[in-house]
Amino acid sequence: MRDEKLDPTAIAAGLSTLEGWVLAPGEDAILRDFTFRNFREAFGFMTQCALCAEKLDHHPEWKNVYATVSVRLTTHDCGGLSERDFKLARMFDKAAAQRN
Amino acid sequence: MRDEKLDPTAIAAGLSTLEGWVLAPGEDAILRDFTFRNFREAFGFMTQCALCAEKLDHHPEWKNVYATVSVRLTTHDCGGLSERDFKLARMFDKAAAQRN
Amino acid sequence: MRDEKLDPTAIAAGLSTLEGWVLAPGEDAILRDFTFRNFREAFGFMTQCALCAEKLDHHPEWKNVYATVSVRLTTHDCGGLSERDFKLARMFDKAAAQRN
Amino acid sequence: MRDEKLDPTAIAAGLSTLEGWVLAPGEDAILRDFTFRNFREAFGFMTQCALCAEKLDHHPEWKNVYATVSVRLTTHDCGGLSERDFKLARMFDKAAAQRN
Numbered sequence: 001m002r003d004e005k006l007d008p009t010a011i012a013a014g015l016s017t018l019e020g021w022v023l024a025p026g027e028d029a030i031l032r033d034f035t036f037r038n039f040r041e042a043f044g045f046m047t048q049c050a051l052c053a054e055k056l057d058h059h060p061e062w063k064n065v066y067a068t069v070s071v072r073l074t075t076h077d078c079g080g081l082s083e084r085d086f087k088l089a090r091m092f093d094k095a096a097a098q099r100n
Numbered sequence: 101m102r103d104e105k106l107d108p109t110a111i112a113a114g115l116s117t118l119e120g121w122v123l124a125p126g127e128d129a130i131l132r133d134f135t136f137r138n139f140r141e142a143f144g145f146m147t148q149c150a151l152c153a154e155k156l157d158h159h160p161e162w163k164n165v166y167a168t169v170s171v172r173l174t175t176h177d178c179g180g181l182s183e184r185d186f187k188l189a190r191m192f193d194k195a196a197a198q199r200n
Numbered sequence: 201m202r203d204e205k206l207d208p209t210a211i212a213a214g215l216s217t218l219e220g221w222v223l224a225p226g227e228d229a230i231l232r233d234f235t236f237r238n239f240r241e242a243f244g245f246m247t248q249c250a251l252c253a254e255k256l257d258h259h260p261e262w263k264n265v266y267a268t269v270s271v272r273l274t275t276h277d278c279g280g281l282s283e284r285d286f287k288l289a290r291m292f293d294k295a296a297a298q299r300n
Numbered sequence: 301m302r303d304e305k306l307d308p309t310a311i312a313a314g315l316s317t318l319e320g321w322v323l324a325p326g327e328d329a330i331l332r333d334f335t336f337r338n339f340r341e342a343f344g345f346m347t348q349c350a351l352c353a354e355k356l357d358h359h360p361e362w363k364n365v366y367a368t369v370s371v372r373l374t375t376h377d378c379g380g381l382s383e384r385d386f387k388l389a390r391m392f393d394k395a396a397a398q399r400n
Binding site: 047050051054055057 | 247250251254255257
């Protein structure tokens with residue numbers, strides 16, 4: 001099943017369900033940075049999210065520098081943002097919210 | 101530097117700094133089970149703890165069944181429990197306490 | 201969809217497609233040990249296999265002691281071995297065969 | 301102990317011990333991309349390398365997009381490249397060479 005590209009209204013609605021994600025300027029992608037206390041916590045978070053991504057069969061573009069994980073989500077198949085980006089973003093948010 | 105084997109008094113003192121660890125019956129080892137909501141959370145925890153273990157150069161014997169991680173710590177070099185077991189146990193406790 | 205419990209003929213056929221797995225004595229489960237050079241290699245292997253498991257939605261019972269990973273597969277839903285155990289076992293074999 | 305910043309001759313010597321790393325244009329950093337068959341293999345590799353990094357207490361800047369891992373190494377403490385960058389780079393190379 002092909003992912004459907006969301007229109008601006010649906011994207012705005014999707015963003016309102018997330019915490020701290022923004023639209024990438026001039027791009028159909030959403031971005032969020034997560035910061036932890038050290039590399040071990042950041043990479044434990046990444047592993048939990050990697051398992052979410054594999055389960056959803058939808059993968060992030062992400063960068064890690066020590067305690068920070070910068071995530072960019074987009075759907076190549078539809079050339080824009082799809083429901084799967086927001087589903088994966090909510091899993092990232094949930095994994096972050098579980099940590100203190 | 102060789103690890104020093106702790107005596108029963110030191111072991112009791114060490115256990116009092118931990119949460120929920122017990123002495124393995126008839127063995128010089130300490131045990132604790134950690135339970136999470138699902139496999140992804142359990143394995144994210146394991147990865148964070150694996151990084152702690154590698155940093156300490158002291159590794160657990162651990163078993164994972166879905167959302168549960170069962171840990172056994174002992175120090176082969178000294179044929180008993182050493183300070184390193186308690187140090188690693190505290191890192192496990194800390195990683196668990198950070199999650200809700 | 202419920203997993204179907206395999207009969208002894210199907211189990212024997214399944215085992216013949218695997219490398220080094222054995223039936224657990226007196227149990228409907230299959231077992232294999234994997235040994236690596238160090239903890240880092242063992243845990244990298246575990247992470248790749250954890251991602252396979254999550255994708256298949258079928259999880260191993262596994263134990264890690266430094267460079268060794270001992271795996272036990274069974275399917276609780278059907279009270280025995282199912283096709284999913286053999287599918288996951290083949291993924292473990294493939295991940296091990298990719299390493300030298 | 302503070303890391304010593306390597307001079308161009310030492311950097312050239314270090315690069316000659318590595319496989320496929322290049323100097324970042326106009327920067328004191330080295331770069332290499334690693335490509336695998338899928339996300340699971342890429343992330344298993346990352347986890348093994350994360351354990352190497354934590355052991356060395358020296359961490360990469362790295363980006364993952366599905367099956368590709370792009371690594372950038374530099375040493376902030378010395379404002380350039382140090383021996384630790386080359387040590388970590390060799391561990392990345394070794395982990396990649398172990399996979400087929």
